[in-house]
Structure formats: C-alpha cells, structure tokens
Amino acid sequence: MHPPEMRARARALRARGHNIHSVARSLSLPYTTVWHWCVDRPQPAVFGSAVRCFRCHPDQDGPPDPAAYAYLLGLYLGDGHLVTTDRTPVLRVYCADAWPNLIDKCDAAMRAVLANKVQRIQKRGCVAVQSTATHWPCLFPQHGPGKKHERPIVLADWQRAIVEAQPGDFLRGLFHSDGCRFANRVVVRGKEYVYPRYMFSNRSTDIMALCQWSLDLLGIAWRMNLPWSLSVARREAVAALDRHVGPKS
Incomplete structure (x- = not known):
C-alpha cells in the first residue's frame, strides 16, 4: 500500500499539468495506480490555487512536499x-x-x-x-x-506536526531570512581565535521560541546573547546546524 503523501504528490503533479504517464514515470508508480488516484475519482469543482491547496482537500493529510x-x-x-x-x-x-x-x-x-x-x-x-x-x-x-x-504568532496544530517532522527545513528558512553564519574572532591572552558561529535575530518572542524549539528537536545547543538574538557557537552544534542550514549563498 502506498503512503498518503505519495498519492498527494501524484495529484499535485497532475494539477500542475503533467499527464498520467509522466507522473507515473517520475514517481516510479504503475500507470493504473496513478490513473485511479488522479482520474478515476470525483473531481472537485474548483479551479486555480484551490486545486493545489492541501488544507482544502480532506483526502490530503499534509502538503505534497x-x-x-x-x-x-x-x-x-x-x-x-x-x-x-x-x-x-x-x-x-x-x-x-x-x-x-x-x-x-x-x-x-x-x-x-x-x-x-x-x-x-x-x-x-x-x-x-x-x-x-x-x-x-x-x-x-x-x-x-x-x-x-x-x-x-502561534502555529496551528497541523503546522506544528510538519515542523516536528521537518525541523531542519524550518530552521533553514528561519536562518536564511533572519540569521547568518560567520567567522567569529576572539582574542585570548593576545592570541586570536577564529571559529564559525550562527546568529538568529528576531524581535518576536514567539518566533524566537519557535527557533529554540526546533533547535531542541535536533539536539542543537544554543544560548541567548540578547533578548532578541540567539547564538549557536559550540563546535558540535555548528556542525549539526551546517547539515541542516549551511551558509547563505
């Protein structure tokens, strides 16, 4: 049995104008399976973005991606x-x-x-x-x-479920918008040390809390250096965040 998200992806591709053959080929599915999912069922009498809105289709339990x-x-x-x-x-x-x-x-x-x-x-x-x-x-x-x-700023229950399943992608979006990765320089007893560091800044305490929660989900250590600014500086924490976010480019 195919998972619901596979069916949702097939229908999303079909809604973008792909034919049944191309959808089946791109998802490595049998033609008849895709046909039953996308054609042999009542079609909603909606147009435009309503066709792709996963919140407006009870048979879709989440976004196609x-x-x-x-x-x-x-x-x-x-x-x-x-x-x-x-x-x-x-x-x-x-x-x-x-x-x-x-x-x-x-x-x-x-x-x-x-x-x-x-x-x-x-x-x-x-x-x-x-x-x-x-x-x-x-x-x-x-x-x-x-x-x-x-x-x-409060996430709906269905949004929290998505973030819990995809915390790295959520953090990538947060850091790509209001964050950065840079080389931090400190001088200790006359000797300069350079190490990578992440910073995230946002004046919303709710959004900051969502960033903290997502980092906790991944076990990434963080600390607040200002009420609106979060730092990830430990070597292992930076390495972990690199795997999910990485520098902007």
Missing part, C-alpha cells in the same frame, strides 16, 4: 508578508540581492507548495519574491495586521 512547506514557513515568519487586502492574496518574501541562490530557493519553495506563477520584483537592495493565490491564507494562518513582533 512537507520539506518545501517547512522551509517556506520559516522564510515567511522571517522576511515574509501576506497581503490579504487586495482582490487576491499575495505572499511576498524579501530576499537580499547578495544571496541570488536564496532567491531561487524561495521561488522553488513557493511553486512546490502552491504557486503556479512566481514574480520577482526588484527593490532597492533586495528582490520581492511573490505569488498571487486565493488560498495562501489557508496555508499561513499567522497573517494579520501589524508587525509580527507586535502580535501573537
């Missing part, structure tokens, strides 16, 4: 913004020009989660990676008026 969702959630909580006042909601994440690969990763994550089309709007010193879709609010219920650090 949980890692991409966890990563995008981290980016959104850091440098993202969901505009719901326009006719169609717009998910927008700001990425610095200095990290072109980060822009590509954000674009890819949006497409893997929901977007059929992603725009890149050049701003001063950064690029706004954005997608317009009616169902973005379904996937990011943390949206609301005002700045994130001035209002509660």
Whole structure:
C-alpha cells in the first residue's frame, strides 16, 4: 500500500499539468495506480490555487512536499508578508540581492507548495519574491495586521506536526531570512581565535521560541546573547546546524 503523501504528490503533479504517464514515470508508480488516484475519482469543482491547496482537500493529510512547506514557513515568519487586502492574496518574501541562490530557493519553495506563477520584483537592495493565490491564507494562518513582533504568532496544530517532522527545513528558512553564519574572532591572552558561529535575530518572542524549539528537536545547543538574538557557537552544534542550514549563498 502506498503512503498518503505519495498519492498527494501524484495529484499535485497532475494539477500542475503533467499527464498520467509522466507522473507515473517520475514517481516510479504503475500507470493504473496513478490513473485511479488522479482520474478515476470525483473531481472537485474548483479551479486555480484551490486545486493545489492541501488544507482544502480532506483526502490530503499534509502538503505534497512537507520539506518545501517547512522551509517556506520559516522564510515567511522571517522576511515574509501576506497581503490579504487586495482582490487576491499575495505572499511576498524579501530576499537580499547578495544571496541570488536564496532567491531561487524561495521561488522553488513557493511553486512546490502552491504557486503556479512566481514574480520577482526588484527593490532597492533586495528582490520581492511573490505569488498571487486565493488560498495562501489557508496555508499561513499567522497573517494579520501589524508587525509580527507586535502580535501573537502561534502555529496551528497541523503546522506544528510538519515542523516536528521537518525541523531542519524550518530552521533553514528561519536562518536564511533572519540569521547568518560567520567567522567569529576572539582574542585570548593576545592570541586570536577564529571559529564559525550562527546568529538568529528576531524581535518576536514567539518566533524566537519557535527557533529554540526546533533547535531542541535536533539536539542543537544554543544560548541567548540578547533578548532578541540567539547564538549557536559550540563546535558540535555548528556542525549539526551546517547539515541542516549551511551558509547563505
């Protein structure tokens, strides 16, 4: 028996326009299995992003790509913004020009989660990676008026389950938005020592707590050096975080 996430991935590929043969080939599944999943069942009378919104389909127990969702959630909580006042909601994440690969990763994550089309709007010193879709609010219920650090940020139970299963991808999104990895230099008794260090800064105590929780899930040691700033500096902790996050590029 195939797991539910495999069925969800097949239907997501089909919703993007792939034919049954290509879906079966890409997932190494029999043609008849994919046909029964994607064709031989009642089709919802919905269009656009509703077809891909896993929260609006009771037969889908999660996103087709949980890692991409966890990563995008981290980016959104850091440098993202969901505009719901326009006719169609717009998910927008700001990425610095200095990290072109980060822009590509954000674009890819949006497409893997929901977007059929992603725009890149050049701003001063950064690029706004954005997608317009009616169902973005379904996937990011943390949206609301005002700045994130001035209002509660609480994950829904289904979001917590995804982060618990994909803490490294969630941390990658957080650190790629509001974090950094750099060479820390200290002088002890006249001798200079250089070692890698991670820093994460966010004025929201709720978002900071989510970062701490995710690090704890992976057993990565951290400490607060300021009320809004977290440090990962122990050699084994940095090595562990390297496996999940790594430097921006």
